[in-house]
Amino acid sequence: MTGIRFVTHARDGAARTGVLHTPRGDIRTPAFMPVGTAGTVKAMLPEMVRQAGADIVLGNTYHLMLRPGAKRVAKLGGLHEFMQWPRPILTDSGGFQVMSLSGLRELTEDGVTFQSHIDGSKHHLTPERSIEIQSDLGSDIIMVLDECTPFPATEDQAKSSMNLSMRWAERSKAAFGSRDSQALFGIVQGGVYGDLRRQSAEQLISIGFDGYAVGGLAVGEGQDLMFDVLDQTLPHLPADKPRYLMGVGKPGDIVGAVERGVDMFDCVLPTRSGRNGQAFTRNGTINLRNARHAEDSRPLDVESDCPAARDYSRAYLHHLVKSKEILASILLTWNNLAYYQSLMAGLRAAISDERLHEYVSEIKALWQAGDIALQ
Amino acid sequence: MTGIRFVTHARDGAARTGVLHTPRGDIRTPAFMPVGTAGTVKAMLPEMVRQAGADIVLGNTYHLMLRPGAKRVAKLGGLHEFMQWPRPILTDSGGFQVMSLSGLRELTEDGVTFQSHIDGSKHHLTPERSIEIQSDLGSDIIMVLDECTPFPATEDQAKSSMNLSMRWAERSKAAFGSRDSQALFGIVQGGVYGDLRRQSAEQLISIGFDGYAVGGLAVGEGQDLMFDVLDQTLPHLPADKPRYLMGVGKPGDIVGAVERGVDMFDCVLPTRSGRNGQAFTRNGTINLRNARHAEDSRPLDVESDCPAARDYSRAYLHHLVKSKEILASILLTWNNLAYYQSLMAGLRAAISDERLHEYVSEIKALWQAGDIALQ
Numbered sequence: 001m002t003g004i005r006f007v008t009h010a011r012d013g014a015a016r017t018g019v020l021h022t023p024r025g026d027i028r029t030p031a032f033m034p035v036g037t038a039g040t041v042k043a044m045l046p047e048m049v050r051q052a053g054a055d056i057v058l059g060n061t062y063h064l065m066l067r068p069g070a071k072r073v074a075k076l077g078g079l080h081e082f083m084q085w086p087r088p089i090l091t092d093s094g095g096f097q098v099m100s101l102s103g104l105r106e107l108t109e110d111g112v113t114f115q116s117h118i119d120g121s122k123h124h125l126t127p128e129r130s131i132e133i134q135s136d137l138g139s140d141i142i143m144v145l146d147e148c149t150p151f152p153a154t155e156d157q158a159k160s161s162m163n164l165s166m167r168w169a170e171r172s173k174a175a176f177g178s179r180d181s182q183a184l185f186g187i188v189q190g191g192v193y194g195d196l197r198r199q200s201a202e203q204l205i206s207i208g209f210d211g212y213a214v215g216g217l218a219v220g221e222g223q224d225l226m227f228d229v230l231d232q233t234l235p236h237l238p239a240d241k242p243r244y245l246m247g248v249g250k251p252g253d254i255v256g257a258v259e260r261g262v263d264m265f266d267c268v269l270p271t272r273s274g275r276n277g278q279a280f281t282r283n284g285t286i287n288l289r290n291a292r293h294a295e296d297s298r299p300l301d302v303e304s305d306c307p308a309a310r311d312y313s314r315a316y317l318h319h320l321v322k323s324k325e326i327l328a329s330i331l332l333t334w335n336n337l338a339y340y341q342s343l344m345a346g347l348r349a350a351i352s353d354e355r356l357h358e359y360v361s362e363i364k365a366l367w368q369a370g371d372i373a374l375q
Numbered sequence: 376m377t378g379i380r381f382v383t384h385a386r387d388g389a390a391r392t393g394v395l396h397t398p399r400g401d402i403r404t405p406a407f408m409p410v411g412t413a414g415t416v417k418a419m420l421p422e423m424v425r426q427a428g429a430d431i432v433l434g435n436t437y438h439l440m441l442r443p444g445a446k447r448v449a450k451l452g453g454l455h456e457f458m459q460w461p462r463p464i465l466t467d468s469g470g471f472q473v474m475s476l477s478g479l480r481e482l483t484e485d486g487v488t489f490q491s492h493i494d495g496s497k498h499h500l501t502p503e504r505s506i507e508i509q510s511d512l513g514s515d516i517i518m519v520l521d522e523c524t525p526f527p528a529t530e531d532q533a534k535s536s537m538n539l540s541m542r543w544a545e546r547s548k549a550a551f552g553s554r555d556s557q558a559l560f561g562i563v564q565g566g567v568y569g570d571l572r573r574q575s576a577e578q579l580i581s582i583g584f585d586g587y588a589v590g591g592l593a594v595g596e597g598q599d600l601m602f603d604v605l606d607q608t609l610p611h612l613p614a615d616k617p618r619y620l621m622g623v624g625k626p627g628d629i630v631g632a633v634e635r636g637v638d639m640f641d642c643v644l645p646t647r648s649g650r651n652g653q654a655f656t657r658n659g660t661i662n663l664r665n666a667r668h669a670e671d672s673r674p675l676d677v678e679s680d681c682p683a684a685r686d687y688s689r690a691y692l693h694h695l696v697k698s699k700e701i702l703a704s705i706l707l708t709w710n711n712l713a714y715y716q717s718l719m720a721g722l723r724a725a726i727s728d729e730r731l732h733e734y735v736s737e738i739k740a741l742w743q744a745g746d747i748a749l750q
Contacts (some may be wrong), residue, residue: 039694043701045682068669068694076672076690084686275701294443297451307420311459315451319414319443326418326650326704 078138284370453513659745
């Protein structure tokens, strides 16, 4: 019996809101997890991440295993202590970034061999090794190693990839065993093929996990197809366990996935966009590079609780972006994280009040009236 | 009669401590002014600069006149509003950075013509224009345009340069006129020549300023010669006006100058070093790039009030520096500003207690026991 406990407080259609209780703190769902790749949510102090409203952050196993190394993090007291984030941390398995970032890879039944993008050193990642690394990091929510099926893939390719992921899921569960204070999430694969997704969900359920992620989406298939796959996948997942849509996404993606019953999200978009001069607001996205902001004394959002959104003019932010000042990254990242968290808070409240449909219509109307739609 | 009022509360030898009262707040002296070049103290939120202990920041006229432009800053409510720093701001005249940063320059009796290092555009800066720009920025303490005499310079070169600066100082004063809420500081030049420094001081005093800066130092002459020049300059400045040593410096430079009676300092060292992985502490400087910090769980200074110094391990800071994470710049800059401000606070307290000599011996002993002396 794990120390992680998921309680659903309210439902509205397929959407639900609740709390994922963990020994390190509660995660209000639907939840957005800022990405803290290399032991830091880029350009943020931990207290800014918290002030923005985050209950949990995500750490990337691939980056941390290469630098500073999981054993070193363990020796230094674990990732929470290392990065001064005392609340829950979810770590990915490392697999996705091996595929997207590392050099020379070889995938076998046993695992994946790859070269570090930092120093070219050779590494081997297996389901068991990924569990070990994530355990060394002290992760609260550990993900199984899987193969993220590329898009596009034929049904045969998707099937054989999914089957490998399911065998790895079984090995991951065996390596994880039974733990009191950490959770293990399985990952549904199967590409865009509903039948494969259902098979994958059923196999994971028979292994038994503390939560179920949907992987292999947001890889170029587009929002419509992503929602289709969710529609064909989520009904096969147990209602009493948290559901995590990996690597998603734009605000419109998140809203649609929440409507379909997803509880957890992570994405680099708010942080990466912030470093690129883009601000997310209730009224759409704003590209601060644009010269039309140069004399705009309005803040990004006067009604926001976030100092970055409320206290600085767009003209100043434009100036900082143009001048390549670090403060531009700080303020825009902070604003974006606060926007994402306020979106999640709004969705949670709307589900509680059983007015999710109206709420979504309201926020989408604001997006459309704004600079660039967030859908 | 200016709204800027300087009150000395205690003396110890030539050193003094007091308060420079301004309409935007008190500046405790001796004071260190963090450099906010382009409308931001790099990598800092304004509240972090304040939390570190700063009463005043410096803005660079050269940078701000080129981007975003002084008229634009004025239209947006002035530099304080623009950068969300409500406390005092001192602006330099722009002259020093025209000489060190801009392209193609031509110096005449009238002023200096130069090309922007940003876009190559041509600009003309005169004593009158510098006052106008600084006024548009809304600066609390305005500096006269001067020529920073290069080092080395012959006595003839230093004399003719100093005389130009004195004619410019007179024009600056005429352009400034008499103001209630802003101060104008003159700048003593004269190279390393004591007689020229005395003449420059006397000429400035006869013009009459709210404060007196010592310029043209920290340009390669070394600490001994800098202290010699201070010894030959400061006795000629009025005791009842603040004295500002421009662009200085290392902690040891500041301590020696305070002992000689300097009240104000600015320097990019704590901020620039922070972005380069160097931490200033009571026990010397620490180069966080060095691999020997990779598993060091100690914070930079457990006794510091600054979260950056107290809450994060050296191992984590090392990791952030190696990973080129923005948070490395944030934390090390914050630590360094807090160290500089704690140094100033210590000097002020020691002067008040008439134990400056003992205090300086104590801090220097700590520096020498540390990694690298700060002298």
